[in-house]
Amino acid sequence: MNIVVLVKQIPDPAGPQELNADHTLKREGKLILDESDSYGVEIALQLRESAGGGDVTLVSMAPNGETSGLRTALAMGADDAILVGDDALPGAAALTTAKVLAGAIGRKQYDLVIGAVESSDGYVGVVPAMIAELLGLPSLTFAKKIDIDGSVIRIERQTEAGYDEVEGALPALVSVTAGVVEPRYPSFKGIMAAKKKPLEQVTVADLGVSVPGFNGNEEVTSVEDAPARAAGEKIEDDGTAFERIVAFLDEQKVL
């Protein structure tokens, strides 16, 4: 079974986040594998194993020829990767991103495309559905469990009320929720092997995808500090803080 996994490379979420003057997110320096996508990589590796073979190809769009996150996923065990440079597309909107990624996926033969339900930095949460629409694929989204039997794919799809059992036919796209599986840590051997795995770098022009001027018809008009919430009363517990809480709840008329 051949699987394409979407892998976003993002600035470390633990680090400080900043905006450029044009209101786009600063993405200079090292980018890491988005944790959200590490689950998709792990699932792809497990599905390939149970299918008894096939390729796991990573597809990523990122600036500055950045490959650190891709190397992490290759070290986990993926076979090869396609990186699309997006330097011509600063702050690309979700639809533009989806068009570019769909163009790159189209270069491969695949049975399954895997993405995450949302990225950790942008959390737009719609790119996988867009890609499925662009490729004419069924999308089995928000999966918290995936089973594949021949060309039948069955998932448990997270819903507001609980979950649904959903069945579809391959080729298909799935988006996976965080925590579906425990992503493996790259071994030392994996890290060494990853250095030699094929990593193709292409430009948007190479893909022949036509994309609008960046962000299409949506334009950022202002960025302001949100009104700060003032701190209220702060007390140190000396064994009687509970009394103050009771009094406070009383003042709020909730008791």
Added chain:
Amino acid sequence: MALDKVLVYAETEGDAASTATLEMLTKARELAGSVDAFYAGPHADAIAADLGAHGAGKVHTVDAGDALPGAPVAAAVADLVGAEGYNAVLFATTYDGRDVSGRLSVRADSPVISNAVGLALDGDALSVETVIFGGTKVVRSAFRSGSVAIVLVRPKSFPAEPSGGGAAEVVSAALPDVGAAGNPKILAKHVEELEGPKLEDADIVVSGGRGLGSADGFKLVEDLAGLLGAATGASRAIVDAGWVPYSKQVGQTGKTVKPNVYIALGISGAMQHMVGMKNSKIIIAINKDPEAPILAVADLGVVGDVHKVVPPLIEAIKAKQG
């Protein structure tokens, strides 16, 4: 200036229109001359009165049966938008809303703005407010050209208020055949039973974090919530640790809550948590670290150990309630 026509993607909770649907209809009335709804599912007539009472003139409806809605329903909405010339389509940030809006965006070749927390008019364009960096910055974006504006709105961004209108007129729409993209079928639906009030709609929310120490520590949250008639919530740290189900997660990747009182027990107040609760009217926090960010936004912040403060609090409330 106002928009001409806005379409609201309606969804249900149980048998009734969802609160988020009514919130969007209420806001849409302010923005547009004419507001309609789109509902995918059986029995649109059962929610037509409620949709109309919140401002919808018509409710266009399709029933995809047991098909997963995303692909076929997006095609139906795209056809309707093309035929009727809606200026904007509003979706709630739900699972189906994300599927349908993403596919609609491709069909209409128009971008989606996700995670909207505010909507306004900027001249005759729709201006959308989102927050970034844990809600510390507010970004406004406007849709410029003539194509349809597609927005995913976070629930609890607006109040839901009736307009006093009569029932919406139910109009059946065609469900296009989308070929292979339409093949996923829902085989079974599982509803996880909730105890107590619904997290998103509760007047009081008691949430717990890693400071509770262990899965058993969540009992403190449940006991306090039980006495107050509150819903229980959680930080992602304890959801990831498997102490409580994901449906309790408050924050960026969980639910947005806006109760009258939010009580945080052993939660540090990471920006991804705060973005989901900082619009609560009153915040009470108990945390043993005086530097915890949650204490900087709390109306009443207690520097203390949850295991020492909460048990006597529970006893004192019990005593008061008799």
